[in-house]
Structure formats: C-alpha cells, structure tokens
Amino acid sequence: MPVNPSRRSDATRTAILEAARARFAADGYERATIRAIARDAKIDPSMVMRYYGNKEGLFAAVVSPDLRLPDVASLPREEVGRALVSHFLRMWEENGELTAILRVGVTNPAGAERLQKVFKDQLLPVAEAVCPDPGQVPERAALVVSQLLGLALTRYVLRLPAVTALAREDIVAWLAPTVQRYLTAARP
Amino acid sequence: MPVNPSRRSDATRTAILEAARARFAADGYERATIRAIARDAKIDPSMVMRYYGNKEGLFAAVVSPDLRLPDVASLPREEVGRALVSHFLRMWEENGELTAILRVGVTNPAGAERLQKVFKDQLLPVAEAVCPDPGQVPERAALVVSQLLGLALTRYVLRLPAVTALAREDIVAWLAPTVQRYLTAARP
DNA sequence: AGCGTTGGCCAACGAGCGTTGACATGCAGG
DNA sequence: CCTGCATGTCAACGCTCGTTGGCCAACGCT
Helix, strand or coil, X not given: CCCXXXXXXXXXXXXXXXXXXXXXXXXXXXXXXXXXXXXXXXXXXXXXXXXXXCHHHHHHHHCCCCCCCCCHHHCXXXXXXXXXXXXXXXXXXXXXXXXXXXHHHHHCHHHHHHHHHHHHHHHHHHHHHXXXXXXXXXXXXXXXXXXXXXXXXXXXXXXXXXXXXXCHHHHHHHHHHHHHHHHHCCCC | CCCCCCCCCHHHHHHHHHHHHHHHHHHHHHHCCHHHHHHHHCCCHHHXXXXXXXXXXXXXXXXXXXXXXXXXXXXXXXXXXXXHHXXXXXXXXXXXXXXXXXXXXXXXXXXXXXXXXXXXXXXXHHHHHHCCCHHHHHHHHHHHHHHHHHHHHHHHHCCCHHHHCCCHHHHHHHHHHHHHHHHHCCCC
16 A cells, blocks of 8 residues: 555655655766666666666755745845855755755756746745835846856855865855845845 | 867757757757757758667757856855856846756756755855855755756846846845855855 | 768667566464 | 565666767769
C-alpha cells in the first residue's frame, strides 16, 4: 500500500532523495544520472524507477520549492528589504534544494517553468503587499528577483570566489537597501 | 595550411560556429549535441571534429569572452554605474555569445572557470579604477557582478516574463544607482 | 592531362544513458 | 508450514552520444 505511512523501504526512499538532491544541485539535470544517484545511495538504479517512475518524477519529488517568505504585511515597511535578503540567504543555505532547482532551470525547460511558477506564486504577492501602485508590481518584483537570483547564481551555483568570500551580514547590509529601493522608492 | 587566411572551407567553418553559438546559448553544453549543431549547419558531424578537434575545442572556438568594458577612468565618477549597466545590456543583446557562456558555466565546470576568468580579468580592473580603497575592490566587484549577472540570468537565460518586459531604459535607470552605490558609496 | 591536397559524406565503434522485466530474497498472515 | 507481497538484484533492451577512419569528388598546381 503506497499510502502506508511507515514502510520498510523508507530508508531507501530517503537515501535516494538525498543523493538526488545533492546530484541535481551539483551537476544539473542532464549530468545528474540515475546511475550516479543510485551509486551514491548504494542501491540499484532500478529502485529509482520503481519508487519514482522516471527521472522527471524523481526530480519532481526532490524539489518542492517553498520559499516560506515572511509575512511582509506585519513588518515595518522600511525593514522589508532587510528581511527579504536575510531570509533568502537562510533558505539557500538550508540545503541544496534551491541550488538544484536553479541549476536545472537554466538548462531544462521544465525546470525554467518551475522557477517562473515560484516567482509568480511567492514573490509577486510580497511585492503586492508592499507596493503602493499595483501597476508597478511586476516591474518592481522583476528588479528584486534579478538581484536576489544574481546573488544566488554567483554565490551558490558559480561560486565566484569574490562572492563566496562575502560575509553573510555584509551581504545583507549591502543588498537590503537595493531591494528596499526596488520595492518602495519612487520610480527613477 | 591552417594559417591560410582564406580557405575554401570558410563558409562551412563559420556555419558551424554560428550554429554552435546558437545551440550552446539555447541548450547549454550537454544538450547542445554535435549532431544537432551539424544538422543546423547542414554538414556532417565529422566535419566539426575535423575543424575543431572535439566538442570542447568547438566551444572554445565559439566563445572568446571580451566584454569590451569602457574606460571608466575617462568618465565622470558619478556616471560609472550608468555606463556599466548600459554597456552590459548592449553586449548581451549583441549576439548569443554571452548567453552561451553563462548557460554553459552553470552546468559545466570548465565553463564556470571561464566565467571566473572574465570576472577577474575584466571586471576587477574596472572596480580598481573606481574604488578608493584597494582592499574593498573584490567586495565591491562581487556585489556588482551579482546584480549584473542576475539581470542577465533572469532576462536572457531564464527569460522570466516580468524581466523581459522591462524596457531597456528603465533597467538602466533602476540598476545604475545600484551599481554606482556598490562601487562608490561608503560601506554600510 | 596527371596528381596531390582539400572538402565532404557515410558507416561504424564503444560507451553511457534511461528504462524494463525476470528473478531471488525476506517478511508477513493464515 | 505455506502463500502472497514488498523489497532488492541482475542482465539486458534500445537509443543517442562523441568520435574515428575510409572513401569519393572537386579543386589547384605543373
């Protein structure tokens, strides 16, 4: 019974998921092979197929992107930028899931769509809650995402030394005013 | 003779290069297959090997990243941000070369190294020319590259609709102050 | 005209991929 | 005990990939 909450194979299933998350994050979709994931999880490749159907199913199971963005409405308006940047950093460092989805999104059309969905479902509402003029919401959210994904790209995907060398608090101090301005300042 | 300036095969060679640039930009390294490139160029896959040795050689021939950054020393200091952003947009829209190298850099270790080299050889000097304190140069250059690559990622690689919808002049108007601040403002 | 060189195509190779199905093993419930 | 199902192993499939080498046609030279 697939609905049974506790199965004998749970250890295998989570081993597969963990190995898959690491591989997708490190290698992207094409180079993260089922065989390599199975090797990492110390099981047979066919087990992946049995439990997740196919490679796409495995990726879908690995990635359930929830940014868990804070409720900006309950924050002082001038602290939204800092809260967002700080939260983003924490989410990215939590595990490899966001790195995986970004890396896959760059080379895989389905991954790119998933990224768009995250943007639309999770970041746009934040901009809506903060922005005065509803007509400017997409523009301002786009600016914010360009800065935040740029940080993630250079720090967690490309790992440019100059960016990884930055201290967490310095990043927050520098980027918070940028995000704040994109969200709330008058259009230039 | 490989040094001969004009060969009978020049048309084929450039056809291969153009098809390769488009494929690498659209698909990344792994999914841009030699067979697909050859099909686009209407030649046999073995011709690619003959002229460029192997797939890596082809990629190296396609990509010779030169940002041609303006000489910031000759500019008024407060216009550097605007000049950089505007120049970056023009370079990215010129052809698919920069998109190709970014897409490849995300999934391919060799591509990532190439990106690091571009950063080090071309962007760091700009920061050096503008920055008062030499010790802060890497930090400030890292911040600039996070914003600029973030724009390129969301606009030219992921093509998030909200970002592609932005007008060129609006991007410059919004991002120029950010870059300017990262380069010249006092540390927060 | 004859010949070497260059450009191009074709068929094939070995390897790695995702995926499948047959088969062994171990654990339950009667 | 035997039966049934979940779990795991193994070998193989069809495919696509990068890459190779042999073959033919077109050209430039003397």
